[in-house]
Amino acid sequence: MTLLYFLTLFPLVPALGMLLARGDRARDALGLVGSGIIMAVTVVVAVMFLARARRASRLPGTSHVLSIISSAIDVILCAVILYNAYKYRNALTTVLGIVQLVGSVAFAAMTLPAAEVVTATPLYLDYMSVIMVLAVGIVGSLICIYALGYMKDFQAHDEHEAALRGQTAPDRRPQFLALMFLFLSAMFVIVTSDNLEWLFCGWEITTVCSFLMIGYTRTPEAIKNAFTQIILNMLGGIAFLAGLMYLHLNELPMTITGMVDLSGAGTAQSALLVMPVLLLSLAALTKAAQMPFHTWLLGAMVAPTPTSALLHSSTMVKAGVFLMVKLSPLYAIYPVTGFMVTSVGAIAFLLAALMAISQSNAKRVLAYSTISNLGLISACLGVGAPEAVWAAIFLILFHTVAKSLLFLCVGTAEHHIGSRNIEDMDGMFSRMPHLTRLMMLGIMGMFVAPFGMLVSKWGALVAFAQTGNVLMIMVLAFGSAATFYFWGKWLAKLSGVDPTAQNVEVNVHKTEWMALNTIAALLILCCVAFPVISSGLVPPYLAMVFGRVPYVIGKDSMYLMVVIVAFIAVVLLTSFRVSNKPHVNVYLSGVGTDKYRHFRGSMGHEVKAEKRNWYSEDALGEKRIGPAGSVVCCSIILFALLCCAWIGPERLAMSAPSVLRGKYFEGSGVVGIFIGTVAFALIAPLVGGLIDGIDRKLSARMQGRVGPRLLQPFYDVAKLLRKAPASVNTMDDTYMACALIFTVVGGGIFVSGSNTLLCAFMVTLAAIFVVLASASTQSPFAQVGADRELLQVMSYEPAVLLMSVGLYLATDSFDSIAVTGQSAPIIVYSAPIFLALLAVLTIKLRKSPFDLSYSHHAHQEIVQGVATEMSGGTLAKMTLMHWCETVLFLMWVGMFFVWDNPVSWVVALVVMAATYFVEVLIDNTFARSTWRSCFKLGWGVALVFGLLNLMPILVDVFI
């Protein structure tokens, strides 16, 4: 395909044009046309590839010429690095630059005379490359379009600042925009080169480009961070080069496909591959900003936002994981390499997510989240099983789209609200209505259930369970909970509706809107097209590489998720929710004034009520966690390198011990889930209300009172529904309705015997909407409640995920229906996990010691935390939701006691009743505790009991 050559070379045209063009208009036109052509060609390439449906299309090559060119480019790049190192007097960079220069020249001297070794396949395309070409071409070009408008504001701001100091700001925008297009070209080379030498050439171009882009502003900080980036990435580059030399010296193939083909041979020659695979993986880990190399990504934040977006989402870091995707079949054959990649990735995933909690700078949160997600991707790839690679590819795809949207949104917001601090985003929903909705969509895309990222995480969890990778299951359970928290509190901050706010988004450039809207549409499109992508693009690739197609998520679950994504998108982006309820102000103890969130203080002044997020810097600060993580990851990498150096390669080339589990149930299908949902919606509120009545009666008796009538909860709800409508904003009732719907759907999924993980995700989704409903009111009481609700979810989330894993251990299926086919109840296999679930049930059922979200220091439970601003129908919906949740959680408990015997249902009912009685007893015995003990209990029991229960599998693999 000549088109492929065109695609890789064409971005150079706008890049050159940018350098030559004068004036904004010319650059805008050039950028728009250039990006448009890149996008169009990308799509054409993808469509042509898919239409021909070939396994891989290759071109016979003039590769000798290309190899000379790539060697020349390598040398030029070294010269650029050395020039900058000399200019800024950076010794370490000089040394590394010289090492790399000598290496490149030596390598060229070795390989170029022996051209026949290198003449393998030049540019090629397979399903994975098509996915990456689409991601780079479309998202990357959109970021370029965005940069056109963004850089105008950036330059104006720079000039303004310079004028204040009496200087003039040089206009370096042409170089910047040119670098962006050059970057795209380099990325196309990386994803379409089978030849490692050319891949390395593209690899180094991206390194140098990002160096120049990070140092764009030429401030001391920018220059320092740019050098951090180049030093760390040159370490990776040198590892890459060493790997190439090793391949050449041992006469191993210099292409990825060649390496994969050879690895299957099992000869002494193929065993030698372990060292180059390790070195290439090391290079990939530096590029993907994994610990201990993660600091360059954080430093890259000083650059203008399009740089961050380009580096973090679609290109630079994705080059690293792309190489690992290509190498993934080798990880299963050389376990030491897989061990290194998985462990480093897992540690980065967990620790970066924890560190993200302690950050208030939006771009730093995004950076940590990127490190965390890439860690998960690496961890999946290191496993080397098609199930895990399936999850990794989807993570790459959805991360690209969602993260670029978020970066661009933060960039625009920064220019219009003057800050990138999350704390300054109060009332954003009203200040920048459209932008904030896109941002919320992006955040939801990163961590909420039916959106792609979480579905991919679900896939990862299934993959780890299927391959018996117990430690990774634990890491994933805790890492996801931490991820939930830091995204959740940002989302809650954004959702705040400020009726008095001025709309400040009128001046946003058209090109910025164009890019933002298109990426947002792309995000929704990717989620909606999930079933198509997961059957049309990814399985063919896995079949080609691994020889089998994994089964991770059932079709019906996917269809259900598509419907829910569409639903959320409609709720968030359209204005169908506009309600005509009379507006009331938020409750501020009766002394609120007309101004937004202001009250009359005791001294007669007007005081603003403010609420700050929870960061826990002391426990989760980057200074505390970062170094520890780096030390551990360094030791893992050193360990792997020493293994390769000391132990003979033959002994390292043994297939990783793994046992594949799994009987694939399909649940009860979409129709079954629908029937289940209707049934649950009809029965659960009745049963739940009755349980609530019994609860109140029982509590009263325990306190020596008579207590209310049994049906009192129904009377309460009936009254609430008859109250006059009123609300503090137009959103909270809608959010609450969504929460109720998702809870009912979650229950429907469970009772219809479908996937329990999906059920747990639905419940979490409902919790997010409760948080949104209460945070959107901007009442300080409600916001404190919302924060605590998030904390509660973070506390119990690991144990709930483990519950599904416990089910899987016993039945080899995640479907709740599977228990009825067992000859013994699953409690027999998963007793510790059951205990962990029991322990967090108090948090989930919002019972006394851990009923945090309903209370507030000043008012105790009287104003009712999250529900402070909910009245009438909204409060009734919340009550109904709680009833449904109670029923669902008790059914989770009962599930552990059901087997293929009718008597078991009675046993389960008895256990459920006993459990609830114990909960009421706890509720009446213990005084309310603090969030710290709630959090410690939740994570402690999940960790201890989870490991206890899962350990046998870990050992089982080796027996």
Next chain:
Amino acid sequence: MDHKMSRSPWVIHYDGSSCNGCDIEVLASLTPLFDAERFGVVNTGNPKHADIFLVTGSVNAQNLPVVRQIYNQMLEPKCVVACGICACSAAYSRCL
């Protein structure tokens, strides 16, 4: 208020200014000892949830805005109960 409403009276209690006698009595009557929950009474402390506004103590220029704001934030149907002689007729403060 109709029958269906009266089965679930939720109370918000506000003390204006007084000797706090009524205040203490009201709270005492809402403690578990007297078990007002038998009749569905809940002491909410949140005007958005409450149906009955229970005012004790006299309402004066100082706290009139507070009483008005709490009343306005309650949803219909609602009712106000003035409890004790201070709230009903300003009692001794009228003599001053």
